[in-house]
Amino acid sequence: MKLKNKWPKYYKKDVSTHYCPGCGHGVVHRLVAEVLEELDLGKRAICVNPAGCAVLAYKYFDIDVIESAHGRGTAIATGVKRAKPELFVFTYQGDGDLSAIGTAETIHSANRGENICVVFINNAVYGMTGGQMAPTTLLTQKTTTSPGGRDPQFDGYPLHITDVVAQFPGVTYAERVAVNSPAAVLKTKKAIRTAFQVQVDGLGYSIIEVLSPCPTNWKMSSIASHKWIDEVMSKEFPLGVLADRRKRG
Amino acid sequence: MNKVFMSGNHAFAEAAIRAGCKCYFGYPITPQNELGEYMAGNIRNAGGVFIQSESETAAINMLIGASATGVRSMTSSSSPGISLKQEGISFLAGFELPAVIVNVMRGGPGLGNIAPAQGDYFQATRGGGHGDYRTPVFAPASVQEIADLTRKAFDVADKYRTPVMILGDGMMGQMKEPVVFPDKIEDTVEKEWALKGRGNGNSRYLASLILDTSEMERHNWKLYRKYQEIEANEVSYESYMVDDADVVAIAYGTTARIAKGAIKRVRKDGIKVGLIRPITLWPFPSKIIKDIAQRVRKLIVFEMSTGQMVEDVRLAVEGSVDIHFHGRPGGVIPTPVEFARIMYREYQKQKKGSL
Numbered sequence: 208m209k210l211k212n213k214w215p216k217y218y219k220k221d222v223s224t225h226y227c228p229g230c231g232h233g234v235v236h237r238l239v240a241e242v243l244e245e246l247d248l249g250k251r252a253i254c255v256n257p258a259g260c261a262v263l264a265y266k267y268f269d270i271d272v273i274e275s276a277h278g279r280g281t282a283i284a285t286g287v288k289r290a291k292p293e294l295f296v297f298t299y300q301g302d303g304d305l306s307a308i309g310t311a312e313t314i315h316s317a318n319r320g321e322n323i324c325v326v327f328i329n330n331a332v333y334g335m336t337g338g339q340m341a342p343t344t345l346l347t348q349k350t351t352t353s354p355g356g357r358d359p360q361f362d363g364y365p366l367h368i369t370d371v372v373a374q375f376p377g378v379t380y381a382e383r384v385a386v387n388s389p390a391a392v393l394k395t396k397k398a399i400r401t402a403f404q405v406q407v408d409g410l411g412y413s414i415i416e417v418l419s420p421c422p423t424n425w426k427m428s429s430i431a432s433h434k435w436i437d438e439v440m441s442k443e444f445p446l447g448v449l450a451d452r453r454k455r456g
Numbered sequence: 457m458n459k460v461f462m463s464g465n466h467a468f469a470e471a472a473i474r475a476g477c478k479c480y481f482g483y484p485i486t487p488q489n490e491l492g493e494y495m496a497g498n499i500r501n502a503g504g505v506f507i508q509s510e511s512e513t514a515a516i517n518m519l520i521g522a523s524a525t526g527v528r529s530m531t532s533s534s535s536p537g538i539s540l541k542q543e544g545i546s547f548l549a550g551f552e553l554p555a556v557i558v559n560v561m562r563g564g565p566g567l568g569n570i571a572p573a574q575g576d577y578f579q580a581t582r583g584g585g586h587g588d589y590r591t592p593v594f595a596p597a598s599v600q601e602i603a604d605l606t607r608k609a610f611d612v613a614d615k616y617r618t619p620v621m622i623l624g625d626g627m628m629g630q631m632k633e634p635v636v637f638p639d640k641i642e643d644t645v646e647k648e649w650a651l652k653g654r655g656n657g658n659s660r661y662l663a664s665l666i667l668d669t670s671e672m673e674r675h676n677w678k679l680y681r682k683y684q685e686i687e688a689n690e691v692s693y694e695s696y697m698v699d700d701a702d703v704v705a706i707a708y709g710t711t712a713r714i715a716k717g718a719i720k721r722v723r724k725d726g727i728k729v730g731l732i733r734p735i736t737l738w739p740f741p742s743k744i745i746k747d748i749a750q751r752v753r754k755l756i757v758f759e760m761s762t763g764q765m766v767e768d769v770r771l772a773v774e775g776s777v778d779i780h781f782h783g784r785p786g787g788v789i790p791t792p793v794e795f796a797r798i799m800y801r802e803y804q805k806q807k808k809g810s811l
């Protein structure tokens with residue numbers, strides 16, 4: 208079979224990535240760009256990028272992008288979408304951004320059922336600031352601020368924010384996926400497509416949580432990271448559809 | 457339009473709608489709740505957006521989103537809530553996005569109380585949030601002026617692409633007065649910087665992150681030049697009985713009204729006191745105050761705080777004239793009789809000094 212390298216229309220050319228080797232962000236960026244093209248959304252899309260490793264997302268996405276203060280993505284997305292409902296609006300956020308400092312915005316935008324999409328990168332650490340503990344850090348997982356491993360007595364438990372918002376009637380679609388194998392990547396693309404279609408159909412809020420490797424701060428090889436997602440991380444955060452209310456009347 | 461009888465809080469909202477404001481985001485806090493309540497019904501009826509947000513932080517960020525699309529937008533709060541908005545105001549300044557933010561001040565620090573105060577002057581006029589920026593600040597002293605300055609605030613915000621603050625206090629918000637509103641306009645100005653989706657053109661982005669230090673420095677100087685332009689063009693103040701005055705009072709908002717009452721009293725006894733009422737607190741009317749300082753014997757600064765604007769007065773006059781400060785912080789509303797007493801006393805003192 209002959210492989211063809213098809214460059215997504217809404218992914219900038221001739222840029223070198225700032226993401227670390229083996230990082231999941233780049234993979235998810237590409238999937239988002241492909242779906243924007245396939246659903247013909249790029250011309251009217253606005254991405255709200257986070258404070259986090261993806262703060263430079265506008266270097267890659269060839270669509271209009273607005274940066275958010277740390278955690279405020281879904282509030283900004285709410286403002287954009289309410290002001291201009293004809294735009295297609297999605298946030299792209301890390302786990303510190305979305306489920307620590309931005310928890311209130313996440314929960315309330317979901318509860319209002321804003322017609323926006325959330326692409327949520329769960330890498331179980333704060334990547335950008337150097338690998339501190341995140342709300343999603345697993346028990347016993349070592350980070351720079353849980354040097355002895357996350358201990359629930361002091362640090363609490365991994366926060367399942369997507370499972371929380373999946374309970375809300377305002378949330379139309381919620382799914383947890385991963386990007387640690389070719390099959391998983393395809394599934395992730397399908398999930399993003401479903402979520403984006405939900406907004407196009409005016410059906411409300413959707414969130415796709417992606418278990419995504421951070422080899423740098425996990426201090427693992429890329430391959431070991433992929434295995435860790437399979438064997439450890441996805442045991443704490445099981446993959447699958449968490450809410451699907453597309454068919455309600 | 458005919459004269460109507462309305463509270464300051466309602467007037468902020470009505471004037472915003474008439475200025476073409478399409479989105480309002482806010483979180484309840486006394487003494488400005490009537491503003492959001494008025495918006496809830498009226499802006500939606502006018503085809504706009506009202507969201508009662510989960511916090512003031514969320515409200516200012518919703519405003520950022522709406523403003524980024526080029527739509528006139530507003531948020532309002534009172535002191536503690538304005539503190540929460542400061543991060544967002546810093547982003548608005550960095551992004552160069554227009555916005556109108558109303559602060560109906562109350563006593564502080566902390567929760568303080570719900571009575572009128574002027575303790576947020578520093579926060580409003582010094583930028584308030586982090587980073588090297590300024591926000592124009594308007595200080596209305598009547599419901600009519602609330603209507604007029606709200607319209608003006610949207611125009612200034614758009615003209616300079618900057619967040620603008622309107623600094624009222626609990627008295628301004630709650631007080632009812634007759635007011636005539638300007639006609640309703642639609643905001644049809646094409647904002648070529650607004651994000652609307654790339655369409656067939658090039659993609660664009662709004663980012664405040666500028667990692668390259670020389671580029672960040674350029675951005676800072678660019679903002680600075682804009683602030684210089686605002687300082688050159690937008691200073692506004694009212695002078696009242698200043699021409700023959702030996703002593704001039706300086707006060708804004710509610711305090712200025714009380715000072716006017718006091719001046720009317722003391723003038724009956726031939727005590728020649730005038731008033732400069734800054735309408736813009738930043739840019740501050742430094743020049744007129746400096747000029748007046750050359751020919752009067754004393755300035756008296758009245759504030760409902762322990763002394764904030766008085767620092768700008770000192771900076772303006774550079775030691776060239778005596779300044780007396782009289783402040784009532786904590787939500788205490790001074791009376792014209794109280795101010796008149798201060799005027800008599802300071803007037804007599806300067807008289808003696810001149811013998």
Ligand SMILES: Cc1ncc(C[n+]2csc(CCOP(=O)(O)OP(=O)(O)O)c2C)c(N)n1
Nearest residue numbers: 258259260277301302303304332333334335
């Ligand atoms: C108000 C504020 N607090 C803290 C920071 C510093 N900060 C930037 S990104 C970040 C965490 C990013 O982690 P995450 O959201 O998980 O994204 P990742 O980098 O892992 O993709 C922090 C703490 C900030 N920019 N703003």
Ligand code: SF4
Nearest residue numbers: 226227230260334421
């Ligand atoms: S620190 Fe982690 S999340 Fe950030 S770019 Fe590197 S691998 Fe990716």
